[in-house]
Amino acid sequence: MNKMVRQLLPFATLALIVCILWALKPESFLTAENILNVLSRSSVNGIIAMGMTAVIISAGIDLSVGSMMALCGMVGAYVMLAIGGTIPGTGAMFIGSVVAMAVGSLCGFLNGTLITRLKLPPFIVTLGTMSAFRGISYVMNDGMMYDVPSYTYLGSGDVLGIPVCVLVCAVIVSAAFFILRYTRLGRYTYAVGSNREAAFHAGVNVNLTLVAIYALTGLAVGIAAMIATSRTVSAQPTAGISLELDIIASVVIGGASLSGGRGTVSGTIVGTLLISFLRNGCTLLGISTNIQLIVIGAIIIGAVALDQMARSRAEAGRAS
Amino acid sequence: MIDGPPQDIAVNGDIALRMTGISKRFGPVQALSDVTFTVRRGTVHALVGENGAGKSTLMKILAGVYQPDAGSIEVDGEPCAFSAPAQALAFGISMIYQELDLAEHLTVAENIFLGAEPAGRLPFTVNHKTMVSGTRGLGARFDFEIDPAARVEELSTGDCQIVEILKALRRNASIVVMDEPTSSLSEREAERLFEVVRQLRQRGLSIIYISHRLEEIVGLADEVSVLRDGKLVHSGPMAQLSIPKIVHHMVGRELTDFFPARKAEIGDVCVTVTRLSSDAGVKDVSFDIRRGEIVGMAGLVGAGRTEVAKAIFGVDPMTSGQILVDGDQLRIDSPTDAISNGIALLTEDRKRTGLCLELACSWNITLPNLAQIGMKWMIIPSKETAIAEEAGSRIAMKWASPEAPASSLSGGNQQKLLIARWLLADSRFMIFDEPTRGIDVGAKTEVYSLLNRLAEQGKAILFISSELPELFGIADRILVMRRGRLVGDFVTKQTTPEDVMHLAAVEEN
Numbered sequence: 001m002n003k004m005v006r007q008l009l010p011f012a013t014l015a016l017i018v019c020i021l022w023a024l025k026p027e028s029f030l031t032a033e034n035i036l037n038v039l040s041r042s043s044v045n046g047i048i049a050m051g052m053t054a055v056i057i058s059a060g061i062d063l064s065v066g067s068m069m070a071l072c073g074m075v076g077a078y079v080m081l082a083i084g085g086t087i088p089g090t091g092a093m094f095i096g097s098v099v100a101m102a103v104g105s106l107c108g109f110l111n112g113t114l115i116t117r118l119k120l121p122p123f124i125v126t127l128g129t130m131s132a133f134r135g136i137s138y139v140m141n142d143g144m145m146y147d148v149p150s151y152t153y154l155g156s157g158d159v160l161g162i163p164v165c166v167l168v169c170a171v172i173v174s175a176a177f178f179i180l181r182y183t184r185l186g187r188y189t190y191a192v193g194s195n196r197e198a199a200f201h202a203g204v205n206v207n208l209t210l211v212a213i214y215a216l217t218g219l220a221v222g223i224a225a226m227i228a229t230s231r232t233v234s235a236q237p238t239a240g241i242s243l244e245l246d247i248i249a250s251v252v253i254g255g256a257s258l259s260g261g262r263g264t265v266s267g268t269i270v271g272t273l274l275i276s277f278l279r280n281g282c283t284l285l286g287i288s289t290n291i292q293l294i295v296i297g298a299i300i301i302g303a304v305a306l307d308q309m310a311r312s313r314a315e316a317g318r319a320s
Numbered sequence: 321m322i323d324g325p326p327q328d329i330a331v332n333g334d335i336a337l338r339m340t341g342i343s344k345r346f347g348p349v350q351a352l353s354d355v356t357f358t359v360r361r362g363t364v365h366a367l368v369g370e371n372g373a374g375k376s377t378l379m380k381i382l383a384g385v386y387q388p389d390a391g392s393i394e395v396d397g398e399p400c401a402f403s404a405p406a407q408a409l410a411f412g413i414s415m416i417y418q419e420l421d422l423a424e425h426l427t428v429a430e431n432i433f434l435g436a437e438p439a440g441r442l443p444f445t446v447n448h449k450t451m452v453s454g455t456r457g458l459g460a461r462f463d464f465e466i467d468p469a470a471r472v473e474e475l476s477t478g479d480c481q482i483v484e485i486l487k488a489l490r491r492n493a494s495i496v497v498m499d500e501p502t503s504s505l506s507e508r509e510a511e512r513l514f515e516v517v518r519q520l521r522q523r524g525l526s527i528i529y530i531s532h533r534l535e536e537i538v539g540l541a542d543e544v545s546v547l548r549d550g551k552l553v554h555s556g557p558m559a560q561l562s563i564p565k566i567v568h569h570m571v572g573r574e575l576t577d578f579f580p581a582r583k584a585e586i587g588d589v590c591v592t593v594t595r596l597s598s599d600a601g602v603k604d605v606s607f608d609i610r611r612g613e614i615v616g617m618a619g620l621v622g623a624g625r626t627e628v629a630k631a632i633f634g635v636d637p638m639t640s641g642q643i644l645v646d647g648d649q650l651r652i653d654s655p656t657d658a659i660s661n662g663i664a665l666l667t668e669d670r671k672r673t674g675l676c677l678e679l680a681c682s683w684n685i686t687l688p689n690l691a692q693i694g695m696k697w698m699i700i701p702s703k704e705t706a707i708a709e710e711a712g713s714r715i716a717m718k719w720a721s722p723e724a725p726a727s728s729l730s731g732g733n734q735q736k737l738l739i740a741r742w743l744l745a746d747s748r749f750m751i752f753d754e755p756t757r758g759i760d761v762g763a764k765t766e767v768y769s770l771l772n773r774l775a776e777q778g779k780a781i782l783f784i785s786s787e788l789p790e791l792f793g794i795a796d797r798i799l800v801m802r803r804g805r806l807v808g809d810f811v812t813k814q815t816t817p818e819d820v821m822h823l824a825a826v827e828e829n
Contacts, residue, residue: 201635201665
């Protein structure tokens, strides 16, 4: 019973926020245009949050995703321009996008390898790579951005009226759902996060599992980076600054535990949408972005506090 | 090796501590029943008993960590009740635990004055000079040489123990409890510690000395109390006892009939371990186990039994040795290798190395077996639940449903959950490390029958236990470990608990 309440809590909060916004701004909020706008804005965060969900379930953290996104975008755009000239064609754009994803996977692989081989805490490793990736992004073009004017399809294209980036996000979400629920990698992720020693003694290859999770997160970041690049038709070395905090917030609001073993894809989707709708609602209501920060901060603390309360009550109920 | 006790005990014969009628129950386990324990001033009082006999529980009650269900405590004739460790400290009772609780990064002086730092001249500051000179003074009074400014992490274990003792003295302790103080000391350090203990006794302190090493008690203790199954079975002067007599008190209980009759047919040799050594302290251990045979492994805490299991299972790297199962020489570098070669290990600490507590029971059962049940590439949750349900029903698991988290089960059922996991794995060679620890009698009997049934199926079983009665109840053979070496290999019917305990506890000279 209590567990149900707990799992429904983020959904209920999201529904409440949507209702409030609908009531306050009936003419502008619940329009197809606005909803699609919110969804496509959420797609970058949503894709990265899928990787972060797995990382957090494994009792880890990845602080480097924001910087990694900037780096992937810069490398991708650089490759496009190098192959296709100032206005790259489809082939160059395709190759650039693939290279960006490869770079993301490689960055993630590096994180995972440092964590498992040097036996360092994920917080420290990704804090370090966060700085390093950002630095490389700046160095690449002396702190300037790369313009890729023809790269519009991912960011603003649509299929039957649905933005391409939303479709890409849907594919990634489905993949994450499948991996976490139906594959050994997913199961091992939960096991390692819940009790690393026990997983090891049950024959789980802990290091391989962790490297795979961080590498897949890197892949997700690479994909998200191309969407972000396409949206602004330019790759910016400043992209994704403090993005990691938004992502971690949505995963945690979705009910994942930073101590590992707990978290779901559906929860993370709700968490991501919750933050996006809040932002959108505040904008519609004319609340300044500065105030939005305060509101989001309060929501993060409130959501996790409620979750914690429900948990400790459930535990107390079990003990008695 | 150790001098005899001084003859002037009678002079300091009045009672320092009297614990009367102490009882304590943890869930289904009666840890202590009606224990009356008396310590005289200026004596070293040894407290002995098998693992789980209730020594630690009794001492934790004395230290105010646990509250007794019944019974009373008097210190120096004054009745007292401790609801927190701080109150016991105020009554002059100091505990020195096996795992020393010192702040490693602080200095000796800072540790000794921890929580009672002398105030400096400015508010909120600490007077380091007073701490250092205080420490020096204490050391001089008891003839200990120790650098007050040294960091604890730089000290040897022996010196750490001295710091713990100084800490107790700084608090004006009158009763000092030492729990297995020599277990991690070298011979020389131990000698020095005995000297210190004698000094403390001379100054009128009472020392409660818990040790598994009986030969050191003989030289050190004035009196001995023996606990067995939560009851005090003997208490009296050391002079009237000998090691065989103490051993007899420790193990002398009836073997009851809750052990199932053994029906397994013993077949060919299944497992051969040859000259196994590991970094974790296993030295040159060789044994074999036949199909259908249950081989028990006895030894004291720290004798290296669990380390043997860990080396075989690929947890600790082997430094030398061979493992053959069914004639195949195995190369095992990780538990993954061990499992794929048909070896199972039920670890001794089910919370730390066994279960993923917040995950579903079914997930815990299938975790090492996903490939084997045909879910190498894709897990089918409904089928998985059915398989887990079936595995659970074979051993009468009591659970709300296979999807309930493992944390919702009782201790005995958590243990059965792990057994269900390894039953599903269908291993050839199964190692059970203390499978009955912390579970009630009913669940223990179930575990014994399970071991029996597995043996009947022709599996080779290594059964590590600290409880001699259960080893004698179900093992066909008993191996004895001491300090990382295999020191005995008996056919159960041809030996006695006394022999095994003697071999496990007494160092040969």
